[in-house]
Amino acid sequence: MEPIRVAILGFGTVGKGVYAHIKEEQQSLEQTLNRPVQVTAVLVNDESKHRDVANHVLLTTNMDDVLAQQIDIVVEAITGVESAYQYVTAAIEQGCHVVTANKAMYAARGQKLQELAEERRINVKYDASVAGGIPIIDTLNQIHQLESVHRIEAILNGTSNYILTAVAKEGLTFHEALTQATRLGYAEADPSHDIDGFDALNKAYILANLLRKDYQEITVNRRKGLDQLQLDEVLNKQTNQVLKPLVTIDATSESAIEIVVEPTWVEENHPLSSVDGVQNAIVISSDRLGSLKLEGAGAGEKPTAHAIVQDIVKTVKEDNRILV
Amino acid sequence: MEPIRVAILGFGTVGKGVYAHIKEEQQSLEQTLNRPVQVTAVLVNDESKHRDVANHVLLTTNMDDVLAQQIDIVVEAITGVESAYQYVTAAIEQGCHVVTANKAMYAARGQKLQELAEERRINVKYDASVAGGIPIIDTLNQIHQLESVHRIEAILNGTSNYILTAVAKEGLTFHEALTQATRLGYAEADPSHDIDGFDALNKAYILANLLRKDYQEITVNRRKGLDQLQLDEVLNKQTNQVLKPLVTIDATSESAIEIVVEPTWVEENHPLSSVDGVQNAIVISSDRLGSLKLEGAGAGEKPTAHAIVQDIVKTVKEDNRILV
Incomplete structure (x- = not known):
């Protein structure tokens, strides 16, 4: 053959x-x-x-x-x-x-x-x-061809999630956590697009485009990276909340698919609150399936x-x- | 057409x-x-x-x-x-x-x-x-055709998971929780196979068979349902552990794929510890992907x-x- x-x-x-x-x-x-x-x-x-x-x-x-x-x-x-x-x-x-x-x-x-x-x-x-290793494109495509997906919430940048986890759970400073992420090979040699949110935004854009109808725009309502976090925002821990590098894609408007990339405090019972370290995860919400979550390795060789x-x-x- | x-x-x-x-x-x-x-x-x-x-x-x-x-x-x-x-x-x-x-x-x-x-x-x-709504068969098939899946851990019976969650979090008795599950339409009119573990075992068997090589047997090492739990097993809560209706499929032996269906105490950092109520979830472990988790609605119209x-x-x- x-x-x-x-x-x-x-x-x-x-x-x-x-x-x-x-x-x-x-x-x-x-x-x-x-x-x-x-x-x-x-x-x-x-x-x-x-x-x-x-x-x-x-x-x-x-x-x-x-x-x-x-x-x-x-x-x-x-x-x-x-x-x-x-x-x-x-x-x-x-x-x-x-x-x-x-x-x-x-x-x-x-x-x-x-x-x-x-x-x-x-x-x-x-x-x-x-x-990376999460089969998100085919899964999302298949759901989307059967019914409307109205919302996606996700953690799509492993480096940011690693840093926020290390700050919260190991008490490292932001700088120490980034150094550790680089040493362990999780962050790129130049991690600026991990930190400024553009890496997550690119990925969000790819998912949003998959949901987009011809007449819809994709609008980025906010793109905030870890580098724009104020120290008091990180330390001002709310009870029963954790800070996560969240990506939200809202597909409920007729005219646009709306993206927000922003570190966000989520409740402990939020489906992404337990996604720690370099893990990625995606929660797809649709009418009939309800909510489907996929979680796994977001990067790595x-x-x-x-x-x-x-x-x-x-x-x-x-x-x-x-x-x- | x-x-x-x-x-x-x-x-x-x-x-x-x-x-x-x-x-x-x-x-x-x-x-x-x-x-x-x-x-x-x-x-x-x-x-x-x-x-x-x-x-x-x-x-x-x-x-x-x-x-x-x-x-x-x-x-x-x-x-x-x-x-x-x-x-x-x-x-x-x-x-x-x-x-x-x-x-x-x-x-x-x-x-x-x-x-x-x-x-x-x-x-x-x-x-x-x-x-139900979790696309497990295709996902598992696709991973399995590329590399060895060595282990699956899962919650595959929503009724059992609902009952154990209600007992742990709402303080209901086993009987009250089952009645509530039936009233809400989560349990079958005859929920005996939810409770005795045979429903989960059937599903485990289907997944195990998908991983099985021609020369391998499927062996059921244990099938224990909620009905075989002793009261002290449920109440004897360990610190930082939760009782989950666990299915384990072990594919590391050359001669057999081994299934265990059994309510099991898992640590809080276990990937299935946060899967509550009628939700189902499956964690697939393989050499290259590491661990991939899918979580969603396990039943319902x-x-x-x-x-x-x-x-x-x-x-x-x-x-x-x-x-x-």
């Missing part, structure tokens, strides 16, 4: 995780898909830095070389919007499916990509871009790689051309 | 819920599937009891009459094993897809049904049989109907013959 040929763009934590997952789970992937999955090319910034890739894999800094390899699926695991968008667009135009973990890019250009993808009858999947490989499997199963 | 023709077997809470859901969501279903969905026949025990079905729907006590209606999908929403199994088998043999909410039947005969269904290239879906309609939608999307 011809292998399914995968290219990985970017070889940081997520790219390496996907490479390792595909390598270690060759057998079960082949069993699931009736065809082997092979990483054929890896796009990097600097070839000399990456010796840990097998000889048969093309390691290159040139996207044209990647696309010359008859790739079936491109995994996009880089950061930033512009180059990522150009690479992914080039991949779609050449008929490759795309799986992305890049929330900033997908929040900004997801809709354009989906339109382009639809023209070419290509899949662009993005489950790993929001809440292995959970994110799992989400990406899950999207690869779904892509293959949905594409009869690949399966033939 | 020709409608997708659905038959509903059984017209209790669940059957009525599915009928109402399909009726109320005609438009969005047609939009999702590009074809209308029509309830064509309803199988009941006594026709005179059900006047609330539209005139164009065949209301009958005879399964042969149902199958004479060129049904695409049979929704099985009755209780008990034998008749349900015979009806469903007859449906499969005639080339109908099946969606079932019947945990006792599926736990006992699910594997046989899947074998029969595979021969006929028919789908048998059963998400509604475990934890609307959540269960949502799960069944979800399975109808998936069935249609997976069957190219129906879609043509």
Whole structure:
């Protein structure tokens, strides 16, 4: 059987995780898909830095070389919007499916990509871009196609949640908690978008867009990060309340889907009050289902790689051309 | 467009819920599937009891009459094993897809049904049989096809959880709590299988079977219901612990998947300690994802109907013959 040929763009934590997952789970992937999955090319910034890739894999800094390899699926695991968008667009135009973990890019250009993808009858999947190992995109899509989702409440930035938990439960200062998060690998080398709320906002935007009807806008009513918290707001602990980096998406207005990103005091019986440390969680409220909560690892090499490989499997199963 | 023709077997809470859901969501279903969905026949025990079905729907006590209606999908929403199994088998043999909410039947005969269904290239879906509105079957299937799930901990019987919560938090006696659960419609008219643990065991069996490898047995190491609790076990409250109707599925042994159903004291930081009232929840532990928790409505007319309609939608999307 011809292998399914995968290219990985970017070889940081997520790219390496996907490479390792595909390598270690060759057998079960082949069993699931009736065809082997092979990483054929890896796009990097600097070839000399990456010796840990097998000889048969093309390691290159040139996207044209990647696309010359008859790739079936491109995994996009880089950061930033512009180059990522150009690479992914080039991949779609050449008929490759795309799986992305890049929330900033997908929040900004997801809709354009989906339109382009639809023209070419290509899949662009993005489950790993929001809440890592939690299968939120498909779950939300499936609920939304059956009934109105009126509200989402979520914790989508693990670093912020880790910091607030450490401040509340271990008595650390904000600065100590951030240093600890960085040392443990939870925060990015540059954690500014974790702290200023833009990381959570990008993810909220992706979820909101999934719920949006054509005539609706998405409005951001407030975006407040941990960096805007006053000390007295953190210390002024209310009885039976905990401070959580909350994302709220309100879909009850006819004209707009409204997003609020803001550290918020929640009651102890609030469904997100017990979500501690780097965990993420999402509560989906709809008419018939009531309230459904998903909680798990929001980031990390292995959970994110799992989400990406899950999207690869779904892509293959949905594409009869690949399966033939 | 020709409608997708659905038959509903059984017209209790669940059957009525599915009928109402399909009726109320005609438009969005047609939009999702590009074809209308029509309830064509309803199988009941006594026709005179059900006047609330539209005139164009065949209301009958005879399964042969149902199958004479060129049904695409049979929704099985009755209780008990034998008749349900015979009806469903007859449906499969005639080339109908099946969606079932019947945990006792599926736990006992699910594997046989899947074998029969595979021969006929028919789908048998059963998400509604475990934890109502929580999309556990697909989620677990998808994780399991990528990596080993080594453990599941869950609360799968809402009535038991309601009773233990009411005893602990409202100070009710066991008997008062059960009466209240029945009055509120949470417990069945005959709640004996909620109380003796067999309802939870059936659901555990369905999940265990999904994880089982061909050479593995499923063994039930313990099945203890609320009815076997001694008063001192309930009152002997440990500090910072809560008593929960726990289901544990251990998949770490090579020879067997091991099930324990038993009210268990769990620590306050246990992921299921905060799951109160009629809520269900499932914690899936696997190598790469770590731990993923799903929590939501485990029963009730609307959540269960949502799960069944979800399975109808998936069935249609997976069957190219129906879609043509």
